[in-house]
Amino acid sequence: xxxxxxxxxxxxxxxxxxxxxxxxxxxxxxxxxxxxxxxxxxxxxxxxxxxxxxxxxxxxxxxxxxxxxxxxxxxxxxxxxxxxxxxxxxxxxxxxxxxxxxxxxxxxxxxxxxxxxxxxxxxxxxxxxxxxxxxxxxxxxxxxxxxxxxxxxxxxxxxxxxxxxxxxxxxxxxxxxxxxxxxxxxxxxxxxxxxxxxxxxxxxxxxxxxxxxxxx
Amino acid sequence: xxxxxxxxxxxxxxxxxxxxxxxxxxxxxxxxxxxxxxxxxxxxxxxxxxxxxxxxxxxxxxxxxxxxxxxxxxxxxxxxxxxxxxxxxxxxxxxxxxxxxxxxxxxxxxxxxxxxxxxxxxxxxxxxxxxxxxxxxxxxxxxxxxxxxxxxxxxxxxxxxxxxxxxxxxxxxxxxxxxxxxxxxxxxxxxxxxxxxxxxxxxxxxxxxxxxxxxx
Numbered sequence: 040x041x042x043x044x045x046x047x048x049x050x051x052x053x054x055x056x057x058x059x060x061x062x063x064x065x066x067x068x069x070x071x072x073x074x075x076x077x078x079x080x081x082x083x084x085x086x087x088x089x090x091x092x093x094x095x096x097x098x099x100x101x102x103x104x105x106x107x108x109x110x111x112x113x114x115x116x117x118x119x120x121x122x123x124x125x126x127x128x129x130x131x132x133x134x135x136x137x138x139x140x141x142x143x144x145x146x147x148x149x150x151x152x153x154x155x156x157x158x159x160x161x162x163x164x165x166x167x168x169x170x171x172x173x174x175x176x177x178x179x180x181x182x183x184x185x186x187x188x189x190x191x192x193x194x195x196x197x198x199x200x201x202x203x204x205x206x207x208x209x210x211x212x213x214x215x216x217x218x219x220x221x222x223x224x225x226x227x228x229x230x231x232x233x234x235x236x237x238x239x240x241x242x243x244x245x246x247x248x249x250x251x252x253x254x255x
Numbered sequence: 256x257x258x259x260x261x262x263x264x265x266x267x268x269x270x271x272x273x274x275x276x277x278x279x280x281x282x283x284x285x286x287x288x289x290x291x292x293x294x295x296x297x298x299x300x301x302x303x304x305x306x307x308x309x310x311x312x313x314x315x316x317x318x319x320x321x322x323x324x325x326x327x328x329x330x331x332x333x334x335x336x337x338x339x340x341x342x343x344x345x346x347x348x349x350x351x352x353x354x355x356x357x358x359x360x361x362x363x364x365x366x367x368x369x370x371x372x373x374x375x376x377x378x379x380x381x382x383x384x385x386x387x388x389x390x391x392x393x394x395x396x397x398x399x400x401x402x403x404x405x406x407x408x409x410x411x412x413x414x415x416x417x418x419x420x421x422x423x424x425x426x427x428x429x430x431x432x433x434x435x436x437x438x439x440x441x442x443x444x445x446x447x448x449x450x451x452x453x454x455x456x457x458x459x460x461x462x463x464x465x466x467x468x469x470x471x
Contacts, residue, residue: 047320048320048323072319072320072324073320073323073324073327075292075295076291076292076295076296076315076324076327077295077296077327078295078296079291079292079293079294079295079297079298080292080293080294081295082295099292100316100318100319102316102318102339102341102366102367102389103288103316103366103389103390103391104263104264104288104289104389104390104391105391107264107289108288108289108292111289111292111293123318123341125318125339125341125342125367126341126367127366127367127389127391127392127396129391129392129395129396130389130391132395133391133395150318150319150343151318151341151342151343153369173318173319173320173343173346174319174320175319175320175321175343175345175346175349176343176345179345179348179349180343180345
């Protein structure tokens with residue numbers, strides 16, 4: 040179970056400083072969509088250069104122009120890039136192909152993806168499926184990812200890697216543990232904490248405790 | 256009826272050179288998603304600085320984080336920014352609010368948007384609705400926007416501004432004229448032409464001729 044630190048709404052130097060602060064407690068580093076759209080691929084290049092040992096995720100949210108966009112990311116050093124599950128199927132397919140060609144990984148963001156389309160996406164068994172409640176849904180509609188609901192609707196096939204994102208806090212984290220996601224994506228709960236390092240350490244502790252319980 | 260020149264898969268200097276070449280024959284200049292994701296907001300700033308008299312469209316394809324992303328665009332000088340119709344409704348609403356606050360315009364990209372969601376979007380009467388066949392659908396699935404089909408399904412209310420995009424060529428342009436779109440988006444048909452300036456002139460001519468016919 041990996042912790043992915045999502046870096047959004049900040050400059051590249053701020054992102055680097057934040058990732059350095061919590062480095063030892065997180066596994067994956069996400070270059071947020073806002074960094075990519077504000078600063079371009081320099082944001083991905085800079086984060087991978089600073090953290091070569093981490094899995095760097097470019098949150099591209101690709102919806103079209105799949106090969107071109109995924110190549111940009113991978114050439115900039117990203118290990119994982121994201122595509123929207125709501126995009127045309129040919130786009131998701133082209134992302135999968137490009138990831139395979141580069142020996143990297145595609146994460147399919149299921150935000151606002153219909154149940155019918157989700158079911159069709161489950162054939163991409165090399166992808167990571169990301170169950171996601173968006174920033175706008177959290178901020179404007181007061182929603183957050185529900186521990187019981189994130190895998191609701193059509194169920195991902197057993198063995199497929201999943202990620203969860205959307206307002207996950209330390210208090211709600213234990214509720215997600217039973218689902219054993221491959222990646223837990225955390226943004227502002229860590230980056231906006233009074234002490235981000237301590238907060239990341241606490242997230243790590245909850246996950247480690249859960250692993251101990253599972254191993255009993 | 257405006258011609259929007261879509262600039263994609265090129266550097267910022269190349270985009271500026273291309274737009275200069277066809278300047279007198281196009282009305283709107285689109286900073287393509289690929290430029291934004293590769294070079295960030297510098298791409299929008301540069302194009303607006305070079306072409307202050309043009310309507311500059313930032314093809315952000317926003318799917319989340321609406322206020323932040325639209326503010327980035329408008330502060331960089333964009334007159335229009337795009338949001339995906341397939342995004343959560345709260346995201347589209349926040350884009351509309353932000354555009355209104357800045358006195359700018361939101362274009363809603365209807366690519367892969369369900370008929371149900373399209374119908375719900377028709378209440379945003381200040382937006383421009385963009386009927387769109389994507390690059391990937393064109394390149395991977397051999398599709399192009401059909402003159403009879405682009406406004407198919409739920410119909411936009413009379414009086415709403417529309418845009419059309421997706422492999423429009425000089426030969427297919429006359430078929431779209433009867434729908435009287437506010438914006439005709441053309442990319443590679445002009446930028447990849449042997450003589451982009453001449454090609455843009457020919458597009459302009461077809462539109463002018465149509466206007467003459469309508470005025471009779």
